[in-house]
Amino acid sequence: xxxxxxxxxxxxxxxxxxxxxxxxxxxxxxxxxxxxxxxxxxxxxxxxxxxxxxxxxxxxxxxxxxxxxxxxxxxxxxxxxxxxxxxxxxxxxxxxxxxxxxxxxxxxxxxxxxxxxxxxxxxxxxxxxxxxxxxxxxxxxxxxxxxxxxxxxxxxxxxxxxxxxxxxxxxxxxxxxxxxxxxxxxxxxxxxxxxxxxxxxxxxxxxxxxxxxxxxxxxxxxxxxxxxxxxxxxxxxxxxxxxxxxxxxxxxx
Numbered sequence: 001x002x003x004x005x006x007x008x009x010x011x012x013x014x015x016x017x018x019x020x021x022x023x024x025x026x027x028x029x030x031x032x033x034x035x036x037x038x039x040x041x042x043x044x045x046x047x048x049x050x051x052x053x054x055x056x057x058x059x060x061x062x063x064x065x066x067x068x069x070x071x072x073x074x075x076x077x078x079x080x081x082x083x084x085x086x087x088x089x090x091x092x093x094x095x096x097x098x099x100x101x102x103x104x105x106x107x108x109x110x111x112x113x114x115x116x117x118x119x120x121x122x123x124x125x126x127x128x129x130x131x132x133x134x135x136x137x138x139x140x141x142x143x144x145x146x147x148x149x150x151x152x153x154x155x156x157x158x159x160x161x162x163x164x165x166x167x168x169x170x171x172x173x174x175x176x177x178x179x180x181x182x183x184x185x186x187x188x189x190x191x192x193x194x195x196x197x198x199x200x201x202x203x204x205x206x207x208x209x210x211x212x213x214x215x216x217x218x219x220x221x222x223x224x225x226x227x228x229x230x231x232x233x234x235x236x237x238x239x240x241x242x243x244x245x246x247x248x249x250x251x252x253x
Contacts, residue, residue: 019068030226043217051226089170099148116167
């Protein structure tokens with residue numbers, strides 16, 4: 001496990017209280033409660049259809065809960081639009097990566113810098129400078145002038161990271177950023193996420209790569225049929241018989 005997050009005392013950076021989301025009578029997320037502390041990495045796992053992305057969508061603001069409440073740094077956020085949550089420092093990546101077409105890698109990340117926390121950079125020159133810094137941080141500076149829609153899968157993932165980081169996140173929501181990567185690329189992304197946390201970013205990561213969950217997470221939260229079935233230390237949670245039956249099975253190794 002990584003160095004301990006700031007989990008002692010204080011207001012949680014994120015708190016979910018019995019959040020529920022229904023779609024035409026189908027319950028996707030069912031009375032889920034949890035907290036995150038500043039500088040923590042929380043792994044969110046569960047089988048396909050468990051409600052993981054729906055939960056992240058409610059945190060980022062693209063969906064609103066039917067019941068329950070979400071709090072960021074102690075303040076309710078349920079009524080806030082996604083861009084207002086981004087201004088507070090809640091940013092995310094997407095499972096399906098869609099860079100702005102026809103724009104360069106630098107221009108894509110500059111957009112993130114212009115519309116991030118506290119309203120983003122007000123000067124284009126500063127936004128571009130910030131974008132260059134994050135492209136260097138994510139290892140994508142060598143593609144800075146390439147068209148973003150010409151990038152391959154691994155580089156598109158790095159672009160997603162750079163765009164999100166340029167927004168100045170306090171809380172970063174990562175949705176299956178390792179899907180489709182080989183073992184070497186997975187290790188590179190694990191190290192990149194660790195470096196993000198070293199920069200003071202709190203991270204919630206949805207992931208099916210159990211090796212990554214074990215390596216990165218301070219705690220793990222497990223959803224099954226929209227309900228929380230386990231939460232706690234990664235080693236204990238990943239050996240929980242209920243979790244193994246619901247999700248891991250043959251995937252344990």
